[in-house]
Amino acid sequence: MSSGWLGLRDLIAVLDDEHSGTALRRYFAPGAFTGSQFEALGGSPKALHRDAVVAEDLIAVELLNARVPPGVALDLLQGDLGQRISDELRKIPIGVDLSDESARTYIEDGGPAELAWRLLTNRHGVNKAIAGKLLARKRPRLIPVYDSVVACALRGRPGFWLWLHEQLRAEDLLMTRMLRKLRVEGDVPTHVSDIRIFDIVFWMRHRGDHRSRGCPGLPNVGPSL
Ligand SMILES: [Zn+2]
Numbered sequence: 001m002s003s004g005w006l007g008l009r010d011l012i013a014v015l016d017d018e019h020s021g022t023a024l025r026r027y028f029a030p031g032a033f034t035g036s037q038f039e040a041l042g043g044s045p046k047a048l049h050r051d052a053v054v055a056e057d058l059i060a061v062e063l064l065n066a067r068v069p070p071g072v073a074l075d076l077l078q079g080d081l082g083q084r085i086s087d088e089l090r091k092i093p094i095g096v097d098l099s100d101e102s103a104r105t106y107i108e109d110g111g112p113a114e115l116a117w118r119l120l121t122n123r124h125g126v127n128k129a130i131a132g133k134l135l136a137r138k139r140p141r142l143i144p145v146y147d148s149v150v151a152c153a154l155r156g157r158p159g160f161w162l163w164l165h166e167q168l169r170a171e172d173l174l175m176t177r178m179l180r181k182l183r184v185e186g187d188v189p190t191h192v193s194d195i196r197i198f199d200i201v202f203w204m205r206h207r208g209d210h211r212s213r214g215c216p217g218l219p220n221v222g223p224s225l
């Protein structure tokens with residue numbers, strides 16, 4: 001059973017598996033998964049909307065099978081919550097990758113991304129996955145998409161952002177380089193970030209087998225690999 005996060009070797013083994021490129025191609029095949037349009041919906045990120053949550057962002061979250069409750073949606077689009085989230089987004093450059101050394105400043109406790117995440121998860125009906133997906137839509141290179149399937153596959157614990165940041169940087173960016181290789185093998189659209197490739201590979205690998213209770217996680221992954 002799970003005893004904490006998968007190690008870097010296990011992560012690399014999954015990413016290096018010949019099926020990972022195939023999984024990415026399947027995910028982005030036209031009409032296969034609505035989530036393949038998560039980043040693309042509404043066109044390329046417009047400067048006007050880089051720091052504001054707009055209606056298209058809420059639809060984008062639904063493409064990932066998550067839903068912002070209607071009352072929270074209204075507060076995001078025309079209320080105080082939207083204003084406060086914008087205040088935090090404004091402090092986060094658009095070009096920072098989670099693999100960058102500087103990423104930590106934004107995601108650590110008290111950083112703007114963490115503050116925005118806390119503002120969202122404090123609202124009734126907004127769980128960690130929904131909050132993460134909404135912030136990932138605004139800063140796709142910095143904030144990873146994450147849900148219960150991926151958490152289970154990774155044997156995740158709290159602290160996912162910082163954990164992933166460290167894995168991406170470990171051993172001279174080994175995993176980051178692997179994700180960029182997979183981007184080519186999987187013919188992934190350029191607007192899709194490296195960390196989304198990570199999410200999609202683990203989600204595709206585990207979504208069929210995942211059980212909401214008593215799930216053993218990814219099979220055939222462990223110290224022996
Ligand atoms: Zn599972």
